[in-house]
Amino acid sequence: MKKRIPKATVGRLPLYLRCLTDLPPTQTTVSSEQLADMARVNAAKVRKDLSYMGSYGTRGVGYEAEHLRFQISRELGLTRDWRVAIVGVGNLGSALAGYAGFGERGFEIVGLFDAAPDRIGQQVNGLVIESVAGLEEAVAEREVAIGIVTAPAAFAQQAADGLVAGGVRSILNFAPTVLRVPPEVEVRRVDLSMELQILSYYLKSEF
Amino acid sequence: MKKRIPKATVGRLPLYLRCLTDLPPTQTTVSSEQLADMARVNAAKVRKDLSYMGSYGTRGVGYEAEHLRFQISRELGLTRDWRVAIVGVGNLGSALAGYAGFGERGFEIVGLFDAAPDRIGQQVNGLVIESVAGLEEAVAEREVAIGIVTAPAAFAQQAADGLVAGGVRSILNFAPTVLRVPPEVEVRRVDLSMELQILSYYLKSEF
DNA sequence: GTGTGTGAAACTTTTCACAGCA
DNA sequence: TGCTGTGAAAAGTTTCACACAC
Numbered sequence: 001m002k003k004r005i006p007k008a009t010v011g012r013l014p015l016y017l018r019c020l021t022d023l024p025p026t027q028t029t030v031s032s033e034q035l036a037d038m039a040r041v042n043a044a045k046v047r048k049d050l051s052y053m054g055s056y057g058t059r060g061v062g063y064e065a066e067h068l069r070f071q072i073s074r075e076l077g078l079t080r081d082w083r084v085a086i087v088g089v090g091n092l093g094s095a096l097a098g099y100a101g102f103g104e105r106g107f108e109i110v111g112l113f114d115a116a117p118d119r120i121g122q123q124v125n126g127l128v129i130e131s132v133a134g135l136e137e138a139v140a141e142r143e144v145a146i147g148i149v150t151a152p153a154a155f156a157q158q159a160a161d162g163l164v165a166g167g168v169r170s171i172l173n174f175a176p177t178v179l180r181v182p183p184e185v186e187v188r189r190v191d192l193s194m195e196l197q198i199l200s201y202y203l204k205s206e207f
Numbered sequence: 208m209k210k211r212i213p214k215a216t217v218g219r220l221p222l223y224l225r226c227l228t229d230l231p232p233t234q235t236t237v238s239s240e241q242l243a244d245m246a247r248v249n250a251a252k253v254r255k256d257l258s259y260m261g262s263y264g265t266r267g268v269g270y271e272a273e274h275l276r277f278q279i280s281r282e283l284g285l286t287r288d289w290r291v292a293i294v295g296v297g298n299l300g301s302a303l304a305g306y307a308g309f310g311e312r313g314f315e316i317v318g319l320f321d322a323a324p325d326r327i328g329q330q331v332n333g334l335v336i337e338s339v340a341g342l343e344e345a346v347a348e349r350e351v352a353i354g355i356v357t358a359p360a361a362f363a364q365q366a367a368d369g370l371v372a373g374g375v376r377s378i379l380n381f382a383p384t385v386l387r388v389p390p391e392v393e394v395r396r397v398d399l400s401m402e403l404q405i406l407s408y409y410l411k412s413e414f
Numbered sequence: 415g416t417g418t419g420t421g422a423a424a425c426t427t428t429t430c431a432c433a434g435c436a
Numbered sequence: 437t438g439c440t441g442t443g444a445a446a447a448g449t450t451t452c453a454c455a456c457a458c
Contacts, residue, residue, distance in 0.1 A: 005408075008427055014404040018383065031439065040385050043439095044429055051441055059435045059440045076404050077411025084403070091302035098298050101383060101400050145410055146403065170406035172399075176225065176308060178247050186409040188402050192379075193308050195395050196291070196353065197221040197283050199377035202393040203352055204284025215449060238417065250417095251451055258419055266418045266457040 005075070009049045013072050015039050016046070020069045031062035078106055085111035085144045085168075087159040088151030089119055089129050092174060096148060097125045110142045115155060132162060139166025146170045153177040160187075212282070216256045220279050222246050223253070227276045238269035285313055292318040292351045292375075294366040295358030296326055296336050299381060303355060305332045317349045322362060339369065346373025353377045360384040367394075 005013075019038040023030060032050070036043035050056065050063070053075050057063045073079055084102065086093050089112050096102075097112055112124055113132045122129050130138065139147070139162070147163035149156050149171060156175030163171060164181055171187045173179055176194075179187050212220075226245040230237060239257070243250035257263065257270065260282050264270045280286055291309065293300050296319050303309075304319055319331055320339045329336050337345065346354070346369070354370035356363050356378060363382030370378060371388055378394045380386055383401075386394050 006427070010405060010408050013408070014398075014401040015385070017404070018401070019385070022384075033439085038385065040387070042429065044431090044442095045427090047440060048428085048442075055441065057440050060438045061436070062439065075408070077407040078404060082403075082407055082410065091305050092299075095298035095302040096399070099399065102403070105400050105404070107400075107403050146406055170410050172402050172406060177229075178222070178226070178245065180247070186406060188406060190397055190399075190402060191221075192303070192306065192397075193312050193314075194221040194225070195379055195397060196289075196309070196314050197224070197285060197312070198218060199353055199379060199393060199395060200284040200289055201217050201220070201282070203289065203377050213448070240417080249451065251420095251453090252449090254418060255420080255450080262419065264418050267416045268458070269417065 005052045009052055012039070012041070012045075012049055013076055016049070017069065017072045017076070020065055020072070023065055028065055029062045030065050030068070032057070035063075081106045081108050082145040083108050083110045083143055084146045084148060085109070085113065085135075085139055085142075085163065086148045086150060087113045087132065087135065087163065088149060088155070088175070089114045089124060090150065090152075093148075093150035094124050096150060097127065107146070110144060111138055113138075113159075115151070132159065135159070135162035136166040139163055139168055144168055146172065149173045149175050149179070151175055212259045216259055219246070219248070219256055220283055223256070224276065224279045224283070227272055227279070230272055235272055236269045237272050237275070239264070242270075288313045288315050289352040290315050290317045290350055291353045291355060292316070292320065292342075292346055292349075292370065293355045293357060294320045294339065294342065294370065295356060295362070295382070296321045296331060297357065297359075300355075300357035301331050303357060304334065314353070317351060318345055320345075320366075322358070339366065342366070342369035343373040346370055346375055351375055353379065356380045356382050356386070358382055
């Protein structure tokens with residue numbers, strides 16, 4: 001067991017968790033090889049990744065599926081719920097607000113914020129859209145841990161500033177812009193155009 | 208100038224492209240330091256990344272912005288248009304279909320496919336939703352290069368199979384599942400729950 | 415002087431290969 | 437025998453530091 005889990009490994013733990021969930025309920029143990037095949041990675045990588053959390057496998061047998069599921073969940077901090085706010089309730093923001101997968105996995109949406117006056121007061125998925133004017137206070141009051149930015153690029157930085165001022169330490173940014181945040185805030189970017197441009201590179205090399 | 212561009216660099220080229228686009232129109236040259244600040248990365252990294260494409264900077268001056276923009280676009284294969292099909296037109300698929308950023312950047316949506324009979328024939332963003340039954344032929348006929356999978360997890364593999372059979376070499380997968388595709392097909396995964404779980408890990412470590 | 419281009423060093427991540435335990 | 441756990445090697449990536457071109 002090592003001091004700290006490498007970033008690359010943290011990025012794969014949710015993947016293993018998903019694979020474990022997809023296992024037939026009758027199967028109680030799983031080998032690194034099977035997990036590797038499901039996750040489409042190398043078996044040695046699976047073993048090394050899992051070993052960072054401690055040694056939960058049995059030599060000659062494999063890993064006890066239910067136990068491993070729990071260990072990964074605990075390591076990822078999924079044994080508690082986290083509150084989430086979405087800033088920017090356009091097409092994408094609405095789609096995310098309606099995504100059932102969040103609630104199931106312990107991410108509770110407790111606020112939808114938008115800047116457009118005609119959007120405010122509308123209801124999406126049981127939540128009333130609020131004005132971004134009250135973002136900071138609402139985030140602080142409701143103890144929001146994660147902010148999702150689906151605002152237009154021009155407004156994304158203000159959205160992030162409001163979230164950070166309210167105490168948010170983690171941001172998932174869908175806006176096509178690079179956010180400036182203090183070093184203690186973790187930002188993950190999901191950028192559609194960038195993904196397509198990367199795919200374009202690999203297409204191009206074929207011709 | 209090196210033989211081949213490293214994956215990590217390919218992943219950042221679209222980022223630099225975005226930063227160049229955000230530059231004030233009056234500014235004709237840009238230094239690695241300024242680009243690094245905008246992209247929130249290290250300046251040496253910017254220089255090394257750009258050097259893989261050849262040497263387009265001027266010592267003591269920096270990079271000619273317009274020229275660099277063109278070089279990166281060419282390297283990424285963005286000097287031509289790519290046709291895109293979306294499979295699964297639920298909330299997320301619809302949101303993506305309506306995203307203007309695609310067309311602006313040379314990605315033309317030429318097909319929307321869904322399995323639900325009541326969705327077929329409906330119009331989204333000027334395109335009629337078609338049945339997945341005709342996916343393979345339509346993809347082949349229209350020379351679709353990139354497939355976007357926004358189908359539910361249970362149907363995502365079939366969607367990918369149809370796309371690949373029709374000749375698609377690049378897939379952007381939003382479904383929470385690991386796709387099995389031939390090695391020549393490039394898949395990029397965008398997984399909401401996984402991103403939140405990773406953020407959860409970094410939140411957890413704070414307490 | 416200024417800021418690129420790049421070898422070399424440092425660090426991270428992946429893969430190998432095998433000892434060791436059930 | 438079968439499969440984990442892990443040192444060590446290999447590969448990939450980042451950062452440093454400075455020669456050199458403008």
